[in-house]
Amino acid sequence: MKSPSVATQTEKSALRTHGTKKTNVLQRPEPAKYTLRRAQKLGVRGWCMNSENGTILGLIQGNPRSFEAMRLWLTYTGSPTSRIDKCVFGPTTELVEFTFEEFTIRM
Numbered sequence: 001m002k003s004p005s006v007a008t009q010t011e012k013s014a015l016r017t018h019g020t021k022k023t024n025v026l027q028r029p030e031p032a033k034y035t036l037r038r039a040q041k042l043g044v045r046g047w048c049m050n051s052e053n054g055t056i057l058g059l060i061q062g063n064p065r066s067f068e069a070m071r072l073w074l075t076y077t078g079s080p081t082s083r084i085d086k087c088v089f090g091p092t093t094e095l096v097e098f099t100f101e102e103f104t105i106r107m
Contacts, residue, residue: 031056032105034079039103042066042073049106061098 035048035056043066048058056078060070075087 030081031079034081035074036103036105038073039070042070044070045098045100045103047100047104047106059100060103061095061100 032048032050035058039046039048039060042062044060044062046059046061048056051057056074060067060074062070071089075084078084
């Protein structure tokens with residue numbers, strides 16, 4: 001059986017990026033929880049966390065379609081308890097295999 005961290009044939013061009021999302025957080029834990037739910041629904045991997053200055057930090061990995069859907073959700077939709085002022089992503093890199101098995105919230 002193949003390890004869950006190895007990309008399947010349809011995920012060969014998996015992508016990764018670091019993203020920072022600035023928000024005006026109304027309910028502190030909610031943005032990360034909504035991000036986790038969306039990531040699980042789309043099947044992306046990685047992590048997110050609420051920072052002390054009210055931003056969401058994270059890293060996402062997934063096949064191109066899921067990755068792009070998550071990137072667009074982070075940029076334009078996000079948590080209903082926050083306002084997106086700015087969303088900045090770092091460089092996108094193609095991966096041979098995933099470095100995360102699932103999407104998690106870091107503390």
